[in-house]
Amino acid sequence: MPSAIVTGATGILGREIVSELSQHRQQWPTIHALSRSKKEDYADNVIHNHIDLQSSPDEMANDLKNVRGEYIFFAAYLAQDKEEDAWEVNGRMLSNFLSALEKTGAVSDVKRIILVCGCKQYGVHLGMPKQPMTEDLPWLTDTSKWPPNFYYNQQNILHDFCKKHNKEWVATYPNDVIGFALGNFMNLSSAIALYTLVSKELSGNEGVTFPGSPAFYTKFDSFTSSKLHAEFCAWAALEPRAANQAFNVVNGDVESWQNLWPKVVEYFGGRVKPDQFKDAYTSGGVGSSLIKKVVGKEDMSSTMEMAPQPPISVVADEIGIQGTPALEKNAVEQHVDLIKWSQRADVKAAWERLAEREGLDKSSFDKATWAFTGFALGRNFDLVISMSKAREFGWTGYRDTWASLRDVFEQMRGAGYLPKA
Structure with missing residues (x-):
C-alpha cells in the first residue's frame, strides 16, 4: 500500500x-x-x-x-x-x-x-x-x-x-481557493466573512456593498x-x-460575484445595497470623489494599475488581437479599499462590539488577508480556467462554488471564528 x-x-x-x-x-x-x-x-x-x-x-x-x-x-x-x-x-x-x-x-x-x-x-x-x-x-x-x-x-x-x-x-x-484551516485566517473566505459581518453591523438596513471592482462583479471567475x-x-x-x-484544478462550475455576493450577504443575515455601484458609474468610474457618498466620510476606493502589458499579449500575434483594447493594461479597482476600510476607527469599533457580543476571536480581524482579498475581488477582467485537460485524462470531480463557500463558513462557525446562526 x-x-x-x-x-x-x-x-x-x-x-x-x-x-x-x-x-x-x-x-x-x-x-x-x-x-x-x-x-x-x-x-x-x-x-x-x-x-x-x-x-x-x-x-x-x-x-x-x-x-x-x-x-x-x-x-x-x-x-x-x-x-x-x-x-x-x-x-x-x-x-x-x-x-x-x-x-x-x-x-x-x-x-x-x-x-x-x-x-x-x-x-x-x-x-x-x-x-x-x-x-x-x-x-x-x-x-x-x-x-x-x-x-x-x-x-x-x-x-x-x-x-x-x-x-x-x-x-x-x-x-x-475556498478552504479552512485551524488558526489560519489568511484566506479569501475569512476576509469575505468578516467584511460582510462588520459592514452589516455598520450599515443596518442600508445594505452591504461589494468591495471589489464593479466591472468584475458581472464577469466570470473560477474557484x-x-x-x-x-x-x-x-x-x-x-x-x-x-x-x-x-x-x-478548479470547481468546474461557471460563477460570478453577481451571483455569489447576494448569497454571501444573505447567509450572514443582510442584503445587498440595491444601488451599491451607482456613484461609481455616474461619477465616471471607481476612484472619483463621488464614491465618498457610498462608503463613508472619506474616499474608500482605490485603483492600482497592473503590469504594463497583460499576459494575453504573449499570444497577441497568434490570435490576431494586435492594436485592440485587449492589450491595454489592466487595473485592480477596489470599490471599497479593504486595507483602508479595515483601519477605519468605526470599523474597528464595530468589530470589537461584534466579537465581544458573539464571543469571537478578536485577533482574527487583524490577521485577515485584506490586501489579497482586495486584489482578488478588484481585478477588472474575466478569470475563465479550463478543466478540459483533466477531464480528458479521466478526472470527473466537481464542486458547486457557493456550496463550497457556505461549507467553509459553517466550519468557521463551528470553530468559533464566526457567529452562530
Whole structure:
C-alpha cells in the first residue's frame, strides 16, 4: 500500500490533502504530515513530523531521518512582498527539501511528486491572460515585461530532480481557493466573512456593498474548493496517465460575484445595497470623489494599475488581437479599499462590539488577508480556467462554488471564528 509525505500540512491546501488521504486507510496506511507546528489532532494513520523548510538540507535531513514515502505532496508556500523574493525563498524550500531526501536515502522510495502551484502560472496577478486558461499557454519568462514567477522556478527544479532520479511529477494549478484551516485566517473566505459581518453591523438596513471592482462583479471567475483539490491530488498521485503533467484544478462550475455576493450577504443575515455601484458609474468610474457618498466620510476606493502589458499579449500575434483594447493594461479597482476600510476607527469599533457580543476571536480581524482579498475581488477582467485537460485524462470531480463557500463558513462557525446562526 502507498505511503505519503505532505509538506505544508497545516495550510489551507495541505491540511485537506492530509485529511483526504487519511480517510482512505486501506489505500493510504501511513501519511507523514510535515509542518513547523501541529495545530490539530490527526487520524491514527497520520504521523506528524516537525520540519522547517527554510532550514538547510542537512538540518531537514535530520528532521526527515525516519520519514519515507512513495508519494510526495509539496503544498508548502511562503508569501513574500516582492516577486523576486518569492522566486528565491519558495524555490530554495523545494530544492533543499529534495536534497534532504537524497541525503536520507528516502528518494529511492519515491514514485511521484505532486507540486501544488496556482494560476499565477498564467499571470492572473499581472493582467488579463488568454481565455480560457489552458495548460499549454506559454510561460511568461520575459523579465523585461513581467516579474519572475516562482512557480516556474519550482517546476523547473522539480523537472530536473525527477529527470535525474527517474521519478514522476504532477503540478496542480488551483485558483481563488475556498478552504479552512485551524488558526489560519489568511484566506479569501475569512476576509469575505468578516467584511460582510462588520459592514452589516455598520450599515443596518442600508445594505452591504461589494468591495471589489464593479466591472468584475458581472464577469466570470473560477474557484477551487480545497477539498476538491485534495481529491484531485489523491487521484493524480495514482493515475498512470497523469504522470509528468500539469493540470488546472478548479470547481468546474461557471460563477460570478453577481451571483455569489447576494448569497454571501444573505447567509450572514443582510442584503445587498440595491444601488451599491451607482456613484461609481455616474461619477465616471471607481476612484472619483463621488464614491465618498457610498462608503463613508472619506474616499474608500482605490485603483492600482497592473503590469504594463497583460499576459494575453504573449499570444497577441497568434490570435490576431494586435492594436485592440485587449492589450491595454489592466487595473485592480477596489470599490471599497479593504486595507483602508479595515483601519477605519468605526470599523474597528464595530468589530470589537461584534466579537465581544458573539464571543469571537478578536485577533482574527487583524490577521485577515485584506490586501489579497482586495486584489482578488478588484481585478477588472474575466478569470475563465479550463478543466478540459483533466477531464480528458479521466478526472470527473466537481464542486458547486457557493456550496463550497457556505461549507467553509459553517466550519468557521463551528470553530468559533464566526457567529452562530
